[in-house]
Amino acid sequence: MGLEALLHLVQASNAVPGPAAHLALTGPAPDRNSHAVHVAAAALSQLSQQATPGTSSTNGPVAEFLQQIRGGNSHSSSDSSGLTDLRSHFPNHAITGHLLYHFFEHSSIPWLWSMIHKPVFDSYYVTFSSGQHPPSFDFIALLAMVCASSLQFLPKTPADQALFSDYGPGRDVLKRRLYEFSRSILVFNHSLSPSLEHVQALILLAIYQLNEGSLTGYYNSSAASIRMAQSLWMNQDVLPSWNLNPLEVDVRRKVWWTLFILDRQQCLILRRPYIIHENHCDITLPQIDERGPQQDPMEQVFLLLQIRWSKLISKMWDNCFAMYSPTYRDIFHIEEDIKRFELDLPSSFRLPTLQVATDHPCVLFQNRTLTLQIYHSRVLILRPFLLIRQVDKDSNSGDEMLVKLHIHARYVCLMIWQDPSSSFHLHRSTKFLEQ
Known part of the structure; x- marks a missing residue:
C-alpha cells in the first residue's frame, strides 16, 4: 500500500x-x-x-x-x-x-x-x-x-x-x-x-x-x-x-x-565554464538586516564578501582558464586584485580576535573558509608555471634571465602552496573545528 x-x-x-x-x-x-x-x-x-x-x-x-x-x-x-x-x-x-x-x-x-x-x-x-x-x-x-x-x-x-x-x-x-x-x-x-x-x-x-x-x-x-x-x-x-x-x-x-x-566556485573546483554572466544580472545586492538576533549583521557580511570574491573568480576564469594559459602579466594583475580584496576585508575577517571567535564562532569558520578559498585560487593560477620546461644552459643572456624568472616563479608557487598546507594543519588542531 x-x-x-x-x-x-x-x-x-x-x-x-x-x-x-x-x-x-x-x-x-x-x-x-x-x-x-x-x-x-x-x-x-x-x-x-x-x-x-x-x-x-x-x-x-x-x-x-x-x-x-x-x-x-x-x-x-x-x-x-x-x-x-x-x-x-x-x-x-x-x-x-x-x-x-x-x-x-x-x-x-x-x-x-x-x-x-x-x-x-x-x-x-x-x-x-x-x-x-x-x-x-x-x-x-x-x-x-x-x-x-x-x-x-x-x-x-x-x-x-x-x-x-x-x-x-x-x-x-x-x-x-x-x-x-x-x-x-x-x-x-x-x-x-x-x-x-x-x-x-x-x-x-x-x-x-x-x-x-x-x-x-x-x-x-x-x-x-x-x-x-x-x-x-x-x-x-x-x-x-x-x-x-x-x-x-x-x-x-x-x-x-x-x-x-x-556557479563561480564550481569553476575552480571542476574547471567548467560558469553559467551566470554578470551582464545578465540586473539585481541589487542583498541588504544587511540589523534587526533581531536571527539575522546577525556580522554573519551576513560573509555573503557580500563571497559575492565580491566570486566576481574576482570570474576574472580569473576569463584570463587564466577559459581559452589561453595565463601569462606573468595576467598573474600580476590578478594578484593585485587579490591583495586589494584582502586589504578591504573587515577587521573581524582579517584577524578575528578571541572575543569575536567566542561570540561569533561562525565568523571564525567563515574567515578560515575564505582564507582557504583565496589560497586555493592562487595555487590554481600559479600551477602552470611549475610545468614550464627548462631552457638549455648554452642559451643566450636573454634566455638566462628567463630561466631565472621561471625558477623564481616555481619558488613562489611552492611558497604559496605551503601557506594553505600549514593553515590546514592549524585548522585540524583547532578545538572548534574538531567538534
Whole structure:
C-alpha cells in the first residue's frame, strides 16, 4: 500500500497548490501526472530496496505532509495503511525536530550558504504542521534535504544513538532515503512547476552531493537550480507589479546571489565554464538586516564578501582558464586584485580576535573558509608555471634571465602552496573545528 499511497500523493500534488508562489507551466495535465506517477514509483521502489522498513510508533512530519496532500480521507483503512508504510521510511517528529535544530543552530551550511531564511522556513513548517494548508511537494523535498544535510554533519554520540533507536534501519539508511526521495522529486520529476522552494532544495542538493564527493551530481544540480531560477526571473530585481513584500524580495536576492557564488566556485573546483554572466544580472545586492538576533549583521557580511570574491573568480576564469594559459602579466594583475580584496576585508575577517571567535564562532569558520578559498585560487593560477620546461644552459643572456624568472616563479608557487598546507594543519588542531 505504501507505493500506491505515494503515487496518489504525487498525482494530488499537481492539482493542489501550496502557499508558495508557483510559475505555471504549459502542457496537458494528464501527461504531467503520468510522469509524476512514474517518478514517484521509482522513488519509493528505491527507498524500499535500501533496507527492511522498521516500525515507528509515531507519525513524522514528512509522512504527515504527504498524507495532507492526498486530502480528506485520513480515516479510511486504505489511507491508514498507506500512512503506516510511509512512516517506516521517514523520520518521526522527535528525529525531525532534532535534525532541523542541528541544521540551523550547529551546522556549518547556513554559515556559508544563505539560500534558506530560517524565519520563513519555520513559518511554513508551522503552517503546514497545523494542517490549515496542504504543503507543496517542493517544500516537502526541501524539508527532506535539510534533514539529510543535517545528518551529514551530525556527530554520533550516545544521545544520538538513543534518538535514532526509534528508526529501525538506522541513521545512515535514513540519510540515503531522504536524499533519494528529494533527488527523485527535484531532478527527475519535470511536471512540477518552478518555485522558490524548488530552487532552494536544488541548491541544498548540490551542496550535499559536493560534500559526498559526487561531482557530476553537484554540477548537474547546481546547473538545474540556476536554470530554474532564471525561469522565475530571479536574475533581475522585482517589479512593483509583482506585489512582493520586502522580505520576499530580500530572500529572492539572497537565493540568486547564492547561485552566483555556487556557479563561480564550481569553476575552480571542476574547471567548467560558469553559467551566470554578470551582464545578465540586473539585481541589487542583498541588504544587511540589523534587526533581531536571527539575522546577525556580522554573519551576513560573509555573503557580500563571497559575492565580491566570486566576481574576482570570474576574472580569473576569463584570463587564466577559459581559452589561453595565463601569462606573468595576467598573474600580476590578478594578484593585485587579490591583495586589494584582502586589504578591504573587515577587521573581524582579517584577524578575528578571541572575543569575536567566542561570540561569533561562525565568523571564525567563515574567515578560515575564505582564507582557504583565496589560497586555493592562487595555487590554481600559479600551477602552470611549475610545468614550464627548462631552457638549455648554452642559451643566450636573454634566455638566462628567463630561466631565472621561471625558477623564481616555481619558488613562489611552492611558497604559496605551503601557506594553505600549514593553515590546514592549524585548522585540524583547532578545538572548534574538531567538534
